Amino acid sequence: MRAVRTQQNTAPFVRLFGRYLREQGLPITQQRELVAEVVFSTDRHLSVDEIEETLRAGGERIGKATIYRTLDLLVRSQLVEEHDFGEGFKRYEHRLSPQPVHEHLICTECGGVWEFRSTEVEKIEERVAREYAFRPTRHKLEIYGLCEPCREAGAEIPYEGLTCPIETV
């Protein structure tokens, strides 16, 4: 198996995925390791197309079905998180960073994604857990808007709603 892209030393992370597969009694295949390596090699939020393209750029040709199936395993293992930023397809991000839990800032102009930590959200979780007798397992906080470069480039937030919006009737 050849390294597809080695910005970081992905070997320990890939090994962790191997451990998960072994625990589940599933074979460790070249394809699975290669897909995992691509996902672990970047901190970006990759789409399936981007993963496929990265593999191809590294000389590896892996079927989309296998990529989807491997991503499913990576998500089940909890080593990878699935995101949907409303683009019509999913994105995947590994959780082996120093900041495994974080929220997202998404620029609606350029599609850029930034990450931030928020201890406040955990407090909100606790509060609603109490008030609604709800047991939270995970949450998702996404703030959409314009990033500074886009705003400086003159991007505007289009307003198409009613000319005199009503908040309550």
Next chain:
Amino acid sequence: MRAVRTQQNTAPFVRLFGRYLREQGLPITQQRELVAEVVFSTDRHLSVDEIEETLRAGGERIGKATIYRTLDLLVRSQLVEEHDFGEGFKRYEHRLSPQPVHEHLICTECGGVWEFRSTEVEKIEERVAREYAFRPTRHKLEIYGLCEPCREAGAEIPYEGLTCPIETV
């Protein structure tokens, strides 16, 4: 035009949508009014199939394409919000409640959705706007977990991750 479902007096809301259409120079059609009426007649988060079904139950047969096109207008008018709770399709909720801005609690067992207000999120928005020079336009906070009835019924959170999860490597 016949009332499809009148749990609440939806007429003023539908009229608001009419005003939006007029402002945009678009015709007010029976189909548009009927779809709007269904969406405004409930506080639930409706899927396109549910809207179609409700219309059919009321004796109205409106093509799915028209429903999708009307929902697009309702969302543009800001009278309706689009949600994606990860079910593989979208849901729609009108914003003409006493609580137009709110967050969601989603039970992963029964699919139930509860709403709660959080002023904390606005503070988080302000904070990251400052820290990241980001101009927020909207946000989405969703907390997934188990609601009390499901938990009492014995529902468990399946854990399939690595037996010894690592937070950081």
Next chain:
DNA sequence: GTCCATGCAAACCTTTTGCACTATA
């Protein structure tokens, strides 16, 4: 040797689009 994964293509599902026809203003 057994079981499972892979790759391809077909199927799937939601959503969008093209087009002939119809309704709105």
Next chain:
DNA sequence: TATAGTGCAAAAGGTTTGCATGGAC
């Protein structure tokens, strides 16, 4: 009467699945 909407069916686009072949253990 001009302009835009409707409904149907087909297309689109991401994701999943069936099946014959090939690989892991």
